[in-house]
Amino acid sequence: MITGNTLLRSAAPEGREEVRDLLDPSAPGGPDRLFAGAAALKEQAVGLEIYLRGIVEFSNICAKDCLYCGIRRSNRRVERYRMEEDEIIDAALDAYRSGFTSVLLQAGERTDREFIELAERVVRRLKEITSGGIGITLSLGEQEAATYRRWFKAGAHRYLLRIETSSPRLYRRYHPAGHDHALRKRCLDDLRRIGYQVGSGILIGLPGQTADDLAEDVLFLKEMDVDMIGMGPYIPHRDTPLFDRASGFSPGRQLELGLRMIAVCRLLMPDINIAATTALQALSPEGWRRGIRAGANVVMPNFTPARYRAAYSIYEGKPAAGDGADPLAELERLFAGLPEKIVTGRWGDSPRFLKRKMPDTTG
Ligand code: 5AD
Numbered sequence: 031m032i033t034g035n036t037l038l039r040s041a042a043p044e045g046r047e048e049v050r051d052l053l054d055p056s057a058p059g060g061p062d063r064l065f066a067g068a069a070a071l072k073e074q075a076v077g078l079e080i081y082l083r084g085i086v087e088f089s090n091i092c093a094k095d096c097l098y099c100g101i102r103r104s105n106r107r108v109e110r111y112r113m114e115e116d117e118i119i120d121a122a123l124d125a126y127r128s129g130f131t132s133v134l135l136q137a138g139e140r141t142d143r144e145f146i147e148l149a150e151r152v153v154r155r156l157k158e159i160t161s162g163g164i165g166i167t168l169s170l171g172e173q174e175a176a177t178y179r180r181w182f183k184a185g186a187h188r189y190l191l192r193i194e195t196s197s198p199r200l201y202r203r204y205h206p207a208g209h210d211h212a213l214r215k216r217c218l219d220d221l222r223r224i225g226y227q228v229g230s231g232i233l234i235g236l237p238g239q240t241a242d243d244l245a246e247d248v249l250f251l252k253e254m255d256v257d258m259i260g261m262g263p264y265i266p267h268r269d270t271p272l273f274d275r276a277s278g279f280s281p282g283r284q285l286e287l288g289l290r291m292i293a294v295c296r297l298l299m300p301d302i303n304i305a306a307t308t309a310l311q312a313l314s315p316e317g318w319r320r321g322i323r324a325g326a327n328v329v330m331p332n333f334t335p336a337r338y339r340a341a342y343s344i345y346e347g348k349p350a351a352g353d354g355a356d357p358l359a360e361l362e363r364l365f366a367g368l369p370e371k372i373v374t375g376r377w378g379d380s381p382r383f384l385k386r387k388m389p390d391t392t393g
Pocket of ligand 1: 099192194233262264266267
């Protein structure tokens with residue numbers, strides 16, 4: 031019998047050429063059918079729900095020097111900060127108590143003992159204070175397996191580490207010496223082995239990146255069998271080396287490419303969590319809403335205290351969403367009229383991960 035399911039699945043692209051053609055913004059007909067197909071498959075695979083994570087960016091001190099990033103080590107024009115332990119906990123609890131049952135703790139990359147212990151204490155205390163109620167995702171870069179294990183034991187259960195690009199050649203182009211693509215990939219393997227739900231993703235629309243490169247990225251994420259994807263359009267930052275090479279930058283094209291990537295990832299990986307990331311919302315006030323309609327099912331509003339926000343300037347024009355007195359009401363307004371409904375009171379784990387853990391429940 032041919033069910034709606036099989037029809038949708040047979041519409042999923044398989045080869046690199048097919049994926050590339052779906053990503054091409056100059057293809058005739060526009061992206062509406064692609065987005066509608068992805069939205070329909072999302073409904074079947076993960077339902078019409080929007081999961082939330084409150085982001086706390088607790089420090090912008092970074093050992094990395096990525097050529098596209100505004101908080102890269104060599105940028106002397108950004109004021110560096112690190113939040114105190116209690117400040118981080120207060121910000122995370124603020125999110126938790128506003129209905130954002132899961133939080134994402136993010137910071138520039140450091141591997142020193144002080145940093146490792148701070149993150150461990152924060153995770154442990156947050157779990158204690160909420161009697162285990164809070165879901166914690168970490169995004170703290172490349173670390174040794176022993177560090178990932180410590181944080182996992184303390185209570186973190188999801189980790190985001192973008193591969194940035196699946197191509198070792200492009201990786202070298204966007205990162206100076208001392209940045210190692212193979213090591214980054216190994217970190218993803220370590221995280222999986224330790225038991226985290228693993229998220230990865232890439233930068234979309236970097237100067238010199240082609241639709242073929244992006245197609246490879248999508249196939250890489252599928253091959254890695256990631257549980258979550260957090261990816262977003264590249265947005266130039268004037269205090270970075272890549273700025274000069276981004277002369278033909280078009281916000282509209284970046285937005286469309288970002289939305290196409292979400293849709294194509296949903297078609298190939300129906301049951302994972304895919305975030306409509308902050309960069310989409312930076313390109314348009316409709317960015318998140320359109321991301322959800324293109325197949326995303328997670329949004330991550332910012333709970334970093336206002337006085338630190340501006341300094342976490344990864345790219346220019348980062349929006350201040352989540353600033354209002356009632357962030358949940360703000361989101362309800364943003365998504366008003368959509369068939370998707372915001373979920374509170376649940377972690378919103380990746381269905382893919384839950385199935386992998388309990389294979390006999392897959393249907
Ligand atoms: N534009 C968009 N995203 C960026 N990131 C870093 N610099 C930029 C930029 N200029 C992303 C990277 C990194 C994440 C924290 O921010 O993918 O993993």
